[in-house]
Amino acid sequence: MSAEGWNxxxxxxxxxYRIFGFFLRHxxxxxxxxxxxxxxxxxxxxxxxxxAALWDYxxxxxxxxxxxxxxxxxxxxxxxxxxxVDKMAITQGLSDKFEFVxxxxxDFLESLxxxxxxxxxxxxxxxxxxxxxxxxxxxxxxxxxxDAEYQKIKEAIHRGAPQLPYNIIAVNExxxxxxxxxxxxxxxxxxxxxxxxxxxNNGRCERLDFMGREAVFPQGPFILGAKMRVPVYxxxxxxxxxxxxxxxxxxxxxxxxxxxxxxxxxMRQYVSRLEQVLHTYPQQWFNxxxxxxxxxxxx
Amino acid sequence: MTDYKEVLIGQLSEELEVSRDKFVDGALLKDDLGFDSLxxxxxxxxxxxxxxVKLTQRDFAGVKTFGQMLDLxxxxxxx
Numbered sequence: 475m476s477a478e479g480w481n482x483x484x485x486x487x488x489x490x491y492r493i494f495g496f497f498l499r500h501x502x503x504x505x506x507x508x509x510x511x512x513x514x515x516x517x518x519x520x521x522x523x524x525x526a527a528l529w530d531y532x533x534x535x536x537x538x539x540x541x542x543x544x545x546x547x548x549x550x551x552x553x554x555x556x557x558x559v560d561k562m563a564i565t566q567g568l569s570d571k572f573e574f575v576x577x578x579x580x581d582f583l584e585s586l587x588x589x590x591x592x593x594x595x596x597x598x599x600x601x602x603x604x605x606x607x608x609x610x611x612x613x614x615x616x617x618x619x620x621d622a623e624y625q626k627i628k629e630a631i632h633r634g635a636p637q638l639p640y641n642i643i644a645v646n647e648x649x650x651x652x653x654x655x656x657x658x659x660x661x662x663x664x665x666x667x668x669x670x671x672x673x674x675n676n677g678r679c680e681r682l683d684f685m686g687r688e689a690v691f692p693q694g695p696f697i698l699g700a701k702m703r704v705p706v707y708x709x710x711x712x713x714x715x716x717x718x719x720x721x722x723x724x725x726x727x728x729x730x731x732x733x734x735x736x737x738x739x740x741m742r743q744y745v746s747r748l749e750q751v752l753h754t755y756p757q758q759w760f761n762x763x764x765x766x767x768x769x770x771x772x773x
Numbered sequence: 774m775t776d777y778k779e780v781l782i783g784q785l786s787e788e789l790e791v792s793r794d795k796f797v798d799g800a801l802l803k804d805d806l807g808f809d810s811l812x813x814x815x816x817x818x819x820x821x822x823x824x825x826v827k828l829t830q831r832d833f834a835g836v837k838t839f840g841q842m843l844d845l846x847x848x849x850x851x852x
Contacts, residue, residue, distance in 0.1 A: 645810070650802060651833030653810035654817060658829060678811065697811050
């Protein structure tokens, strides 16, 4: 099945990161947020594709009116910026400025203490904020990302950015064997984290009903979840003011109907959990491109 | 090599839904046999179960054809 997906590139500006890093170091978190409110105005104007995607999100997914949608688009950009600033603050050692609460964490830890696990997240909230909370467990964390993204991170570290507290598994579609790094990590009691909501062109995908509209999801994380015979968790880290709420939902992995049925079942469980999270945190949906595959209509 | 090769081809053909006669030494894993990286997870498990050889990501570096994969398996069997 083929569909238009994410283009595997993320928008980011090194100068912006440096400026906000400076604000955080010298003036604190609140000062950074205040400045963000102005910077966001620029992005609302200068990022038409993201703005259009959010407009579509509020108008056609949430069925908000024009005025409410316009306000929510601004707030959405702001919330996105806040999550980036928070991630940066936590990387810079300001995790004591935040409160962390978790749901389903004991069960998750029990699985980790027994061996390995697969975590499937999404581009909602800010999953990286969990790393100080995980303590030593973070050392066993392996994040799966595309090689192109990993190269950017390596360059940033080379330029002086802090080392990552977790490991990276860089996968490359041109290298058949790269996916085996995931099974090898799992065999060594690692827990492997993937995002389950970004389909990249030419990859295997599934069309599912999501928030009342048809959307395309990648099959990869769920195929691995169905095959690897390790516990699968859906993980979301959501912002609630200066508190981060971590959700660990254990998925039911049943191999009864074969691996294809298991994969589909996992995907449906994931979509249902993601919907649940979005209903609580609608402004923390950070797939800032046209996510839904239904034809465009003027809204 | 013949014993397990036939068994392996039979199982791969069934698992990946590719006709048996396409499994020739020169067949490109990706282009001729339609392997993608997710298939490889199955293939590695299958090889381990059928031949008792564990292949790693490092082993697969440079392997492009079915023949190269068989050579790799044979090499690991004899190691």
